[in-house]
Amino acid sequence: MELLEEILSRVPVKSIVTVRSTCKNWNVLTEDQRFANMHIEKAAAASQREKEVLVITGDPNDNSINVKFYDFHNKTFDPSTKRNGILITQENSYSEVVLHRSFYCNGLLLCLWRNVKLRLLVWNPYWGKTRWINCPTKHSYHCEVFAFGYDKSCRTHKILWLSRDDNMNIYIDIYDLSCGLWKTPPDVAFHSNVIEYTKASLTLKGNTYWHVESGDGFLHCFDFTRERFGPHLPLPSDINHRCSVSLSSVKEEKLAVLLEQTLGEFEIAVWVTNKIEPDYVSWSKFFKFENLQLKCCYLFGNFLIEEEKKTVEAFDDFNNWYNTYIIDGESGHSREVDSTKSSHPRLYNIVSNYVPSSVQI
Known part of the structure; x- marks a missing residue:
């Protein structure tokens, strides 16, 4: 034995x-x-x-969550490969549902499903266990922002739900998976306009960081341990109003941003954090290139960094075509290594350095 x-x-x-x-x-x-x-x-x-890389997709045709592993060594990703996920059936969804978004945190997935009402599903791919969570129904929602993190003092996973009603009132609710209850924390401020301009998000070391486009742009963090927002964190100096911003992580230790300027001459820059906390961040430039020649001008929703080889793998999922590019940080050369047509509507999330969780949900 x-x-x-x-x-x-x-x-x-x-x-x-x-x-x-x-x-x-x-x-x-x-x-x-x-x-x-x-x-x-x-x-x-x-x-x-x-470098186990978890790829999360959803297919509204059969209401499934699919989890695959990207082959980091062969540089290949095939969305048509056999699914390894769960099926959401009529019995546990009550009516036709559509996977709206998915979030990853410390071995668990949070999936947002919409039918007549919004429902949340927490899934541990390692155990194969799932847990449905009903949202509070006290508000009439105009806009919503979700985050998935954990309390570092006790490793308890939590869900943050920001919403705004038609009267521009902001509501903040937190779900604690350990006790199965929603609560409204006192004295947690969040500017009403931020909900509209919040784009990419990433959970790192239990805290969620958003890229916010308001003004010159900044990062905003929610600390799940203290259950409060930190101050505005500056982005790297390369960013401007013409840049698009994508977020990624490096070994669950650093946050990385990929900045793209597509108007005029195409430029791309990648920065990684030296240190990042809810109230502090410092940056180092990974690389920057101008006039980078790539086929597609609708770049990258997801990217991965190989620090040792100083390369970036960027994934473009425009119009059901999945293109994978390798960008060499030393020479600036880039090449397309995979291009696949798929029935999947889009890549929902890519998680670098996936490690399973023993959490029983």
Whole structure:
């Protein structure tokens, strides 16, 4: 039994579902908390070497959440590959639903589904467990912003829900997964215009950071431990009103921004943080190039950084075509390494250095 545990604990995370479906004994073994902790410890160490990249998509034709792993070594991504996800059926959705957005935090996924009303689904891909969450119905919503993070003092996952009604009143609600309750925190301010101009977001070290386009643009952070917003954080000096901004992370330690200027001569710059906290940030330039020749001018919703090789992999998901580009930070050369037509409406999220969670939801 010890030898079997040691062998199965080395199985890649993407194959754990296959292991559990092999036989009843393996299923019981791999669902044991002690085995899960051992497996996750090995997966965390492997992710630093092999860069496990989780790709999350949704298909409204069959109401499914799909999770795949991008091949970082072969530089390939095929949206038509066999799905590895869950199906949302009529029995647990009540009517036709559409996957609106997905968020990743520390091994868990938060998925927003819309039918007659908004519903939330939390999913642990490692355990294959799901949990439906109903939203409060006390407001008439005009605009909404969501975030998914955790309290660093106790590692409890939380959901932040910002909403505004037709009378421009702002509502802030927080759901705590440990107790299953919504609450309204006192004295949490959020400017009403920010909801309209909030674009890309990223959860890093339990806190969520947004790119806000208001004024000259800035980052805004919600601290899930203290349950409050931090001050406006400056973006790198390259940004201007003509830039589009994408966010990514580097090994769950640094936040990265990709700045694109598509008017006139095309320019691209990538910066990473030296240090980032809810109330402080400092930046280092990864690379910057002008006149970068790429086929598509609608660039990149998602990107990944390889610090050691000083390269960026950027994913363009315009009009159901999925193009993958490699940009060399030393020479400025770029090349398209994959281009695929798919029935999937879009890439919803890409998570670099995915590590599973032992959290039981």
